Amino acid sequence: MRAYKGIRSLVKEIEATKRQGKTIGFVPTMGCLHDGHLSLIRKARRDADCVVVSIFVNPAQFGPNEDLKKYPRDIKRDLGLLRASGVDIVFAPGIKSLYPDKFSTYVDVGDLTSGLCGASRPGHFRGVATIVVKLFNIIKPGIAYFGQKDAQQAILIKKMVHDLNMDVKIKIMPIIREKDGLAMSSRNKYLSSQERKKALSLNRSLESAKDLYKKGERDSYKIIKKMQGMIPQNNGTKIDYIDVVDIEDLKSVKRISGKTLVALAVKVGKTRLIDNTILGG
Ligand code: PAF
Numbered sequence: 634m635r636a637y638k639g640i641r642s643l644v645k646e647i648e649a650t651k652r653q654g655k656t657i658g659f660v661p662t663m664g665c666l667h668d669g670h671l672s673l674i675r676k677a678r679r680d681a682d683c684v685v686v687s688i689f690v691n692p693a694q695f696g697p698n699e700d701l702k703k704y705p706r707d708i709k710r711d712l713g714l715l716r717a718s719g720v721d722i723v724f725a726p727g728i729k730s731l732y733p734d735k736f737s738t739y740v741d742v743g744d745l746t747s748g749l750c751g752a753s754r755p756g757h758f759r760g761v762a763t764i765v766v767k768l769f770n771i772i773k774p775g776i777a778y779f780g781q782k783d784a785q786q787a788i789l790i791k792k793m794v795h796d797l798n799m800d801v802k803i804k805i806m807p808i809i810r811e812k813d814g815l816a817m818s819s820r821n822k823y824l825s826s827q828e829r830k831k832a833l834s835l836n837r838s839l840e841s842a843k844d845l846y847k848k849g850e851r852d853s854y855k856i857i858k859k860m861q862g863m864i865p866q867n868n869g870t871k872i873d874y875i876d877v878v879d880i881e882d883l884k885s886v887k888r889i890s891g892k893t894l895v896a897l898a899v900k901v902g903k904t905r906l907i908d909n910t911i912l913g914g
Contacts, residue, residue, distance in 0.1 A: 634716045636723040640771055643724055647685075647773055655682035659774030659801075661765060664688040664725075665705040665819035666714050669809040673778040674718045676806055685772050686715055688725040693732070693739070694760030705822050724772065731767055739763045742796075745789040745883050749896055750907065753873050761786055762793055769801055776802045780809075782816050784894055784909045788883060808908070810836065816908045823904040831870050832901045835908045838863040838875070842895045846912045851889045853877035864899055873898035873905065880911065889913050 637643035650657060658681025660673045677684045688711055695701035708725060715723055739759050745751075746758035769777065779787040787805045794803055809817045814836035815829070824832055838860035845856050857875050864872055878885050880892040892914025898907045 634712075634720055634723060636712065636725060638726055638730070640726065640730055643722070644771060646722060647771070650683050651773065656776070657681055657683050657685055657772065657774040659768070659772050659777045660684070660686045661768050661777065661779075662686060662688055663690045663704065663819065664711050665707055665822070666711050667809075667817045667819065667821075669780050669782065669817040671714065671718055672809050673780060673806050674715070674720060676804065677776070677778055678719050680776055680804075681774075683721045684719070685722040685724065685774065686720050687768055687772070688723065689731065689764070689768075691731075691760055691764040692728060693763055694757050696754055696756060699754070700820075700823075705819055724768075731764070740766050740793065742789045742793050745785070745792055748878065748883055748885070749785045749874060749876060750898060751785065753898065758786070758789055762789065765790055766793070766797075766799075769799060774801055776804055778804050778806055780807075781805050781911075782808045782818065782908065784896055785883060788880070814840075816906075818906065820904055820906065824901060828869075828902045828904065831865065831868075832899075832904075832906055834864045834870075835897060835899055835906055838897065839895060839908060839910045843910055843912065846889065853885070853887055853889060856889075856895065860895075860897065864897075869900075869902045871900045873900060880914065 658677030660677055662670050690704050692701055740762040741759050742762050751758050779790060791803045794801055813833055815832055841859055841863055842856045845859060850856060856877060860875050875897040876885055878894050880894045889912055893912045894909055895912060896909035898905060
């Protein structure tokens with residue numbers, strides 16, 4: 634495994650890899666790796682000749698009052714996990730490499746970014762889209778892997794790749810959960826044991842949505858109401874949103890007909906958690 638901080642030497646290796654006709658599978662991450670990330674890497678390992686992973690806590694996707702400074706970082710542990718997973722190349726640049734002074738160009742995917750997490754995290758998806766384009770331009774992957782947990786991110790990256798005629802296939806991989814159902818996230822580290830118990834209500838509410846759907850319920854309002862009732866809104870737990878949206882345009886739907894995303898964000902203590910499930914289709 635080769636680790637790069639600088640862009641120039643990485644690009645040399647990428648170009649040599651491409652000249653050999655090897656396919657590149659790319660997993661972008663912000664580090665603090667967990668099994669969710671490792672499942673993407675395992676898939677990339679199966680699909681591609683050369684697996685590249687980036688570790689970069691991207692300041693452009695954090696709002697002024699968000700957790701950029703305290704976002705968990707553990708590069709030593711991450712490198713060990715990546716080595717053990719058979720990764721070929723790690724790109725872990727410093728901020729100035731990707732955002733040099735006078736950097737001023739951003740990518741805005743438009744409508745898809747206005748609802749769900751975009752509504753409470755203005756500018757977040759502009760930061761995500763911008764860094765993903767930059768990483769794609771540097772690494773030039775044939776395939777890139779994203780997790781379904783960040784459903785809105787995954788959908789808008791697919792849209793961006795389509796709109797900008799980018800030559801990369803996007804694969805969305807299933808949510809990986811802890812044994813008790815909590816969706817894996819680097820931010821789970823922030824939770825106290827009490828908060829972690831409360832956080833289980835996110836997946837439970839999604840399970841109840843699936844259950845209602847299986848029993849024939851198609852009214853989004855009723856599904857949302859049931860989910861709201863399952864998330865105890867006290868002692869510092871607060872629902873940011875629960876929404877039932879079309880899987881392509883992410884607009885709220887009153888009735889579920891086609892493939893539909895049920896997504897939620899809940900603040901448990903100071904930690905904002907997201908989760909989702911897909912119904913229908
Ligand atoms: O999902 C993430 O970890 C980040 O949003 C990503 C895609 C690595 C961009 O910084």
